[in-house]
Amino acid sequence: MKRTLSTTVLTTGALLAALGIPAAQAAEPAPRIDLRVLVVSDGGPATDAIAAELRTAGTPYTEIDLTRSDRLVIDAGYLADTVDGRDRAKFQAVVLPNDNPFPAGSAEMAALVAYEQEYDVPQVDAYTYARPEAGLQYPVNGGYSGSLDGARAEVTDAGRSGPFGYLDGPVPFEDNAPDVGESYAFLSGPAEGADFTPYVQADIPGTTRKGSLVGEYRHDGRRELVVTFVYNRHQQQFRLLARGIVAWMTGGVHLGASRNYFAVHVDDVLAGDDRWNSTLNCTPGDVDCTDPNATPDPIRMTPGDVDHAVTWQQEQGFTLDLAYNAAGSVDHREDHAGADPLADRLVDRRDAFRWINHTYTHAFLGCEQNTSVVPWRCATNADGSTQWVSRNDIADEIAHNRVWGQSAGLPLDDDELVTGEHSGLQVLPQQPADNPNLALALADTGVTWLASDNSREPGQRQVGPATTVPRYPMNVFYNAGRAAEQVDEYNWIYTSRAQGGSGICEDNPATTTCLPAPLDPATGYTEHIVPLERQIALGHVLANDPKPHFIHQSNLAEERIAYPVLDGVLDGYEELFASDTPLVNLRMKAIGAELARRAAWRTAVDDGQVTAYRIGDTVTVDAPAGVDVPATMPDGTTRSGTAFGQAYAGHRSGWTDPAAGPLTLTLPTSAAPSTAGGTDGSTPATDPAPDARVPEGVAEHIPPTGS
Structure with a gap:
C-alpha cells in the first residue's frame, strides 16, 4: 500500500513537470470571496x-459614506487579506455613486481598480454621467440629457438573456x-471601440435611435454596470x-432572497x-355619526357576488382571504325566517377561498367605549x-366564531x-395601550x-403568544358599495x-x-382613485413586501x-414580468413567518453573527442556531446532492435551516466566476466623474397622487 502511494506521488510530480507547471503554482489555493457587498x-x-434593496432582501453589505470626515479609508488592506493561508476578498461586489467619485489620482480609486482586477469583482456605477470613461459617448454627440418622466424604457435582448x-x-x-x-437621464450609445453591452435602453428624443440606461462595460480586466x-x-x-x-453584481450568488408578493384580505364577510x-357626511351606525336622522343602510354581498368572486379568482389565478363574522349570518337567519342564501353559497364554495377568524x-x-362624546373616549372607573x-x-368572540366556521367546514387555520x-391593540389617541386582557x-x-x-x-411585535401581521389598508372604503359613494x-x-x-x-399637509x-x-373613481390605489399596491408588490392588503366585503358587492x-x-x-417570476400569494400565517424570519436574519447579520463565502464552486454559510438562512443561487445549485431552494426569476432561492454546522452549497459549473473583458485600449479612469443632475422628485420622493 505504501509503495503504491509513493508511486502515485512520483507520477503526479513527473506529470506536473512534464506540463511545465511549477508545483508551488499548481498548489495555490483558490481565493475566498466573502458574500458581502461594499456600498x-x-x-x-x-x-x-x-443599499435599501440589499437590506430588504437580507444581503449583507458594508457602507462607506464619502460625506463623513471620520469614514474609513479604502486601501488594499481594507479590501483583501489572507485567512488560513488563503487569499480573501472581503467583498463580492462594489457599488460606487458613479464611475469614479474620488479626486483625480486618488489612491482609493486605484486600490479599488486593482482589487476588482485581482479578484474579478464587478462594480456598479449607481448613477453616472455618460462619458467615454464609462464606455459611452458624451450625450452631446447625438444623445440626450434630460427628463424621462412618463417614458417607457425597454430591456434589450442581451438584458433578457442576462440579468x-x-x-x-x-x-x-413614473410621472x-x-x-x-x-427623473433625469443621459442617453447615448457605446463609445467608439468600447466593449459595452446595453441591457436597458430608451428612445433618444427626436431620433430613431436608442440610448443606453443600464449596460455593462468591460475594460482593463474589469466589469462595470453603468x-x-x-x-x-x-x-x-x-x-x-x-x-x-x-x-x-453578485453573479446570482448571494445571501438574501426576494419575491413579489400580493395578498388581499376581505373583512366583514x-x-x-x-x-x-353623502348628506350627513358620516356613516349611520358608526359611533361618530350621532345625527338623530342617521339611519343605517347596510351593504351585504349576495350569492351572485360569491359566484363572481370565484370566477374572478379562477381567471386571475389568485386567491382571496375571507375574514368572516358568523353573527352576520345568524342574525340574518333570525330576521329572514331561517334563510341566508349568502352564507349557503359561501359554504358551498368554501374551498375556493382561504378563511380567517374575524370574531x-x-x-x-x-377599552369600553364612551360614545356619548365625539370622538369617542375610553370609559373609566x-x-x-x-x-x-x-x-x-x-x-368568547374568538371561540364562538371558530366553532361556527368549523361546523360549516371552512378550511380555517385556528391560530x-x-x-x-x-381592536384590542392600541388605538391612538384614545387608547394608547393594548387591552391587557387581549x-x-x-x-x-x-x-x-x-x-x-x-x-x-408598520412593525411586527408580540402580543402575548401572538405575533402581529401588519396589513395595508386600501383606500377603497368599507362603507362604499358604489363608485359614486366612494368618490363623495x-x-x-x-x-x-x-x-x-x-x-x-389643511390640518396635516403631509x-x-x-x-x-x-x-x-x-369619473373620479375610474380616472383618479383606481389608478392611484393600483400604483400604491403595485409599489408594495415590487418592493419585496409580503404584507397583505385589506378591503371589505362591501367592495365586492353592488x-x-x-x-x-x-x-x-x-x-x-x-x-411587466416573465412567467418564471409569478406573484406569490400567501395566507396570513405564512406572511407573518416570512416577516419574522427576516427580522431574525437581519439581527444576526447586524450583530456580525453570519459568515459566508465562496471558494470555487462551494458556498459556505455559518449562522446562529435557529436562524434560517436566505440565499439566492444559480439554477443547478445543490445541497447534499439535492436541488437548493425554489425556482424564481431565473434563480434558485429561499430560506434554509442550516441544521448542525455550516450550510454548504455546491454551485453548477456554469456559475464559474466571469473573466473580465480584455483591454480596449483605454486605461482605468483617473478623473472623477462630473456631477450629474438630481431633480427634486428624486431627492425628495414624490409619492403617487393619481394625477
Missing part, C-alpha cells in the same frame, strides 16, 4: 436605493406630479430593475357594512382607571385572527398570528373646508392623497368597486 455612498438617492430576464415588458418611468421633475439615470428606492423604474442589478351618507360579532375588543373589555368576552377594526384571551384560544393595521403599526366620501375627506371637505389636509379640487362623481383596483395590480404585473 460607497455619496449621500445620494441612487446608492441609498441599492434582467425576469422582465417581460416595458420599464415605465406622479407633472410640475415636478422626477447606470445613467437617477432614481430613488420608491420609484417603479428602480423597483423593476433592482433585482437585476443585484443579480449582475357575512356581516353588513353600513353605508356612507363573532365584530365587537370592539379594546371611579378611580380613573380604564374600563377594559374582559378576557372572557374576547375569548390566525383579525379582530374588528384591529394577550390572555389569545393564549386561551391558541392564537399565534394577529392582524394589525400597518398605517398605525373621498372628496369630503381630502378637500379643504372651503370646498366642503373635512380639512384633514397627507399624500389631498385633492386640489373635488373629483367628478361620474358595483364591485374593488375589482378594477385588483385587476389593475394583477394585469399590470403580468404585463
Whole structure:
C-alpha cells in the first residue's frame, strides 16, 4: 500500500513537470470571496436605493459614506487579506455613486481598480454621467440629457438573456406630479471601440435611435454596470430593475432572497357594512355619526357576488382571504325566517377561498367605549382607571366564531385572527395601550398570528403568544358599495373646508392623497382613485413586501368597486414580468413567518453573527442556531446532492435551516466566476466623474397622487 502511494506521488510530480507547471503554482489555493457587498455612498438617492434593496432582501453589505470626515479609508488592506493561508476578498461586489467619485489620482480609486482586477469583482456605477470613461459617448454627440418622466424604457435582448430576464415588458418611468421633475437621464450609445453591452435602453428624443440606461462595460480586466439615470428606492423604474442589478453584481450568488408578493384580505364577510351618507357626511351606525336622522343602510354581498368572486379568482389565478363574522349570518337567519342564501353559497364554495377568524360579532375588543362624546373616549372607573373589555368576552368572540366556521367546514387555520377594526391593540389617541386582557384571551384560544393595521403599526411585535401581521389598508372604503359613494366620501375627506371637505389636509399637509379640487362623481373613481390605489399596491408588490392588503366585503358587492383596483395590480404585473417570476400569494400565517424570519436574519447579520463565502464552486454559510438562512443561487445549485431552494426569476432561492454546522452549497459549473473583458485600449479612469443632475422628485420622493 505504501509503495503504491509513493508511486502515485512520483507520477503526479513527473506529470506536473512534464506540463511545465511549477508545483508551488499548481498548489495555490483558490481565493475566498466573502458574500458581502461594499456600498460607497455619496449621500445620494441612487446608492441609498441599492443599499435599501440589499437590506430588504437580507444581503449583507458594508457602507462607506464619502460625506463623513471620520469614514474609513479604502486601501488594499481594507479590501483583501489572507485567512488560513488563503487569499480573501472581503467583498463580492462594489457599488460606487458613479464611475469614479474620488479626486483625480486618488489612491482609493486605484486600490479599488486593482482589487476588482485581482479578484474579478464587478462594480456598479449607481448613477453616472455618460462619458467615454464609462464606455459611452458624451450625450452631446447625438444623445440626450434630460427628463424621462412618463417614458417607457425597454430591456434589450442581451438584458433578457442576462440579468434582467425576469422582465417581460416595458420599464415605465413614473410621472406622479407633472410640475415636478422626477427623473433625469443621459442617453447615448457605446463609445467608439468600447466593449459595452446595453441591457436597458430608451428612445433618444427626436431620433430613431436608442440610448443606453443600464449596460455593462468591460475594460482593463474589469466589469462595470453603468447606470445613467437617477432614481430613488420608491420609484417603479428602480423597483423593476433592482433585482437585476443585484443579480449582475453578485453573479446570482448571494445571501438574501426576494419575491413579489400580493395578498388581499376581505373583512366583514357575512356581516353588513353600513353605508356612507353623502348628506350627513358620516356613516349611520358608526359611533361618530350621532345625527338623530342617521339611519343605517347596510351593504351585504349576495350569492351572485360569491359566484363572481370565484370566477374572478379562477381567471386571475389568485386567491382571496375571507375574514368572516358568523353573527352576520345568524342574525340574518333570525330576521329572514331561517334563510341566508349568502352564507349557503359561501359554504358551498368554501374551498375556493382561504378563511380567517374575524370574531363573532365584530365587537370592539379594546377599552369600553364612551360614545356619548365625539370622538369617542375610553370609559373609566371611579378611580380613573380604564374600563377594559374582559378576557372572557374576547375569548368568547374568538371561540364562538371558530366553532361556527368549523361546523360549516371552512378550511380555517385556528391560530390566525383579525379582530374588528384591529381592536384590542392600541388605538391612538384614545387608547394608547393594548387591552391587557387581549394577550390572555389569545393564549386561551391558541392564537399565534394577529392582524394589525400597518398605517398605525408598520412593525411586527408580540402580543402575548401572538405575533402581529401588519396589513395595508386600501383606500377603497368599507362603507362604499358604489363608485359614486366612494368618490363623495373621498372628496369630503381630502378637500379643504372651503370646498366642503373635512380639512384633514389643511390640518396635516403631509397627507399624500389631498385633492386640489373635488373629483367628478361620474369619473373620479375610474380616472383618479383606481389608478392611484393600483400604483400604491403595485409599489408594495415590487418592493419585496409580503404584507397583505385589506378591503371589505362591501367592495365586492353592488358595483364591485374593488375589482378594477385588483385587476389593475394583477394585469399590470403580468404585463411587466416573465412567467418564471409569478406573484406569490400567501395566507396570513405564512406572511407573518416570512416577516419574522427576516427580522431574525437581519439581527444576526447586524450583530456580525453570519459568515459566508465562496471558494470555487462551494458556498459556505455559518449562522446562529435557529436562524434560517436566505440565499439566492444559480439554477443547478445543490445541497447534499439535492436541488437548493425554489425556482424564481431565473434563480434558485429561499430560506434554509442550516441544521448542525455550516450550510454548504455546491454551485453548477456554469456559475464559474466571469473573466473580465480584455483591454480596449483605454486605461482605468483617473478623473472623477462630473456631477450629474438630481431633480427634486428624486431627492425628495414624490409619492403617487393619481394625477
